[in-house]
Amino acid sequence: MIKIEKDVSLRAYNTFGIEAKARYFCTIRSEDQLIELIDTPEFKNEAHLILGGGSNILFTKDYEGLVIKVNLRGIEITDQTTDTISVNVKSGEVWHEFVMHCVDKQWGGIENLSLIPGTIGAAPIQNIGAYGVELKDVVQRVTGIDLDSGLSQTFTNAECNFGYRESIFKHALKEKIFISSVTLTLTTNNHKLNTSYGAITSVLEEKKISPSIKTISDAVISIRRSKLPDPMTIGNAGSFFKNPTIRLDHFNELKKIHPTIPGYPSENQYVKVPAGWLIEQCNWKGKRFNDVGVHAHQALVLVNYGNGSGEEIFQLAKNISSSVHSTFNIDLTPEVNIL
Numbered sequence: 001m002i003k004i005e006k007d008v009s010l011r012a013y014n015t016f017g018i019e020a021k022a023r024y025f026c027t028i029r030s031e032d033q034l035i036e037l038i039d040t041p042e043f044k045n046e047a048h049l050i051l052g053g054g055s056n057i058l059f060t061k062d063y064e065g066l067v068i069k070v071n072l073r074g075i076e077i078t079d080q081t082t083d084t085i086s087v088n089v090k091s092g093e094v095w096h097e098f099v100m101h102c103v104d105k106q107w108g109g110i111e112n113l114s115l116i117p118g119t120i121g122a123a124p125i126q127n128i129g130a131y132g133v134e135l136k137d138v139v140q141r142v143t144g145i146d147l148d149s150g151l152s153q154t155f156t157n158a159e160c161n162f163g164y165r166e167s168i169f170k171h172a173l174k175e176k177i178f179i180s181s182v183t184l185t186l187t188t189n190n191h192k193l194n195t196s197y198g199a200i201t202s203v204l205e206e207k208k209i210s211p212s213i214k215t216i217s218d219a220v221i222s223i224r225r226s227k228l229p230d231p232m233t234i235g236n237a238g239s240f241f242k243n244p245t246i247r248l249d250h251f252n253e254l255k256k257i258h259p260t261i262p263g264y265p266s267e268n269q270y271v272k273v274p275a276g277w278l279i280e281q282c283n284w285k286g287k288r289f290n291d292v293g294v295h296a297h298q299a300l301v302l303v304n305y306g307n308g309s310g311e312e313i314f315q316l317a318k319n320i321s322s323s324v325h326s327t328f329n330i331d332l333t334p335e336v337n338i339l
């Protein structure tokens with residue numbers, strides 16, 4: 001029998017550490033429990049929010065509906081070839097713990113994604129990525145439950161429509177599918193190690209060690225620890241904005257006025273510009289307003305120093321966006337889900 005609680009504080013359930021209440025709150029540990037939940041009046045009559053680790057969410061107010069906390073657990077090998085292994089992972093497993101499991105087992109493919117907070121189930125939602133690797137590179141299929149019909153559905157990698165911090169689950173299927181597991185294909189031999197990010201190479205060279213699944217994972221962990229605030233110490237949700245992609249002619253115009261503007265060629269005639277650089281140029285880095293602010297070492301990360309509200313962080317994000325727009329004529333899009 002599932003338990004639905006009322007008026008539950010969400011502070012411990014979001015990495016910004018924002019105080020907000022859920023009118024109803026329920027933890028789901030199995031597919032069967034979800035099917036049972038779908039039949040309750042609370043599910044049928046209220047809006048719902050699926051919650052993983054709360055590391056990509058900003059609550060700007062109380063949630064006047066049902067929060068469904070994902071806690072399905074389990075890791076199962078489903079297939080093996082000479083060079084690969086397929087692993088089905090339940091959506092409530094913690095992403096970084098699973099990465100560590102793979103590093104221990106010498107399974108390659110996700111070592112560059114070490115230390116990203118959150119759950120397995122949320123990873124396909126925004127196609128998590130870091131240091132030259134994205135989840136889409138290893139996803140075989142995503143399995144979920146259709147919240148209208150209660151039926152199980154499976155999506156192949158192509159059907160997930162993955163893009164830069166994008167997938168079908170953020171658009172056509174937003175809030176329609178409860179992801180119950182993700183199956184990944186990882187390498188057991190002939191690993192394709194990715195050291196394309198200069199920072200990884202620098203750490204390996206500095207320590208005079210050659211790339212391996214373990215050394216890349218260790219390098220990524222040390223780089224991330226030196227650059228990103230730990231949500232256990234300072235509330236945050238990682239990068240608040242996506243890196244914008246602008247037209248090449250717009251980029252060339254900006255380059256005349258701002259010769260140091262960085263840009264990375266994207267799809268035809270488009271250039272990706274680091275949002276952190278734009279925000280830094282507008283002098284937001286390290287700024288603090290009461291208990292919210294922009295992190296001193298990483299301008300893309302907005303922080304809650306303790307008792308900041310979601311509304312204050314949202315207002316800061318809007319102020320940053322409008323100053324970036326007026327300086328560069330570039331619109332920033334939040335990566336964080338704002339509620």
Ligand SMILES: Cc1cc2nc3c(=O)[nH]c(=O)nc-3n(C[C@H](O)[C@H](O)[C@H](O)COP(=O)(O)OP(=O)(O)OC[C@H]3O[C@@H](n4cnc5c(N)ncnc54)[C@H](O)[C@@H]3O)c2cc1C
Pocket residue numbers: 015049050051052053054055056057070091116117118119120121122123125126127128129130177178179180228229230231236237238239337
């Ligand atoms: C310090 C820090 C660093 C970060 N670095 C990175 C990074 O390098 N790269 C990166 O891509 N992200 C990064 N993030 C963002 C975040 O870790 C990822 O987006 C992560 O996948 C979110 O997982 P979560 O379980 O916390 O999701 P939540 O925040 O709980 O949810 C995110 C979204 O997914 C939905 N959702 C969650 N679980 C399910 C499910 N089972 N079924 C259906 N919908 C679901 C939610 O409704 C919500 O819309 C970082 C965050 C922090 C705090």
